[in-house]
Amino acid sequence: MTTAEARTGGQWIHKILPQPVYHIISDSWHLTLQYGYTLRTNADQSTISAIKLGLTLGLVVTSLLAFFPGKPFAMKTSDNIQESSSSSTSSGKNNEWAGDKIPKEKLEQARKKLGLTENQMDQAVRDAKSYALNKSQGATDLDLEGISIKSKLNGMLYICFFSSMVYYFNREYDNVVTMWFIRSFPNEAEIIGITGW
DSSP: OOHHHHHHSSOSHHHHSOHHHHHHHHHHHHHHHHHHHHHHHHSOHHHHHHHHHHHHHHHHHHHHHHHOOOOOOOOOOHHHHHHHHHHGGGGSGGGOOGGGGSOHHHHHHHHHHHTOOHHHHHHHHHHHHHHHHHHHHTOOOBOTTSOBHHHHHHHHHHHHHHHHHHHHHHHHTTSHHHHHHHHHOHHHHHHHTOOOO
């Protein structure tokens, strides 16, 4: 059965989906089945074993992570920071900060210039105090941008793995990723200047 015959057959899905979408899905499914058959009949046994091993290990790792996700950890939020600062108020010396030396008149002038109510100003002072105390105690591991170093390293690891995968596929399979990019995103490829494949 050819692709054209499958498109015009009595299948119910072509009645639901728009024609262009149905053609894309039908062609993709046909090519997947054709590639699978070609791989089983013409591929080296070591290639098939590597694919089976990779799929099995991926399934095992995914299942393990789904059933045993690890220990949850608490992120520092403003509520947690306020609670930790209120719990540290009993400690005396640890509760000192430079904002305590600001005269009340200056705080009142700043409040009026900013157009804040007294409650808003008190909340701002409490937030600044709790942030300063927690920063001096090293309670947060956030950098200036608000993203933890662990998150940055995690992102860099994913970028390295993805870049390595793209490099490997391009090197081993004659620029297959570049050709896929050009076929999938022709306008973007033309803008970037990737043509001629």
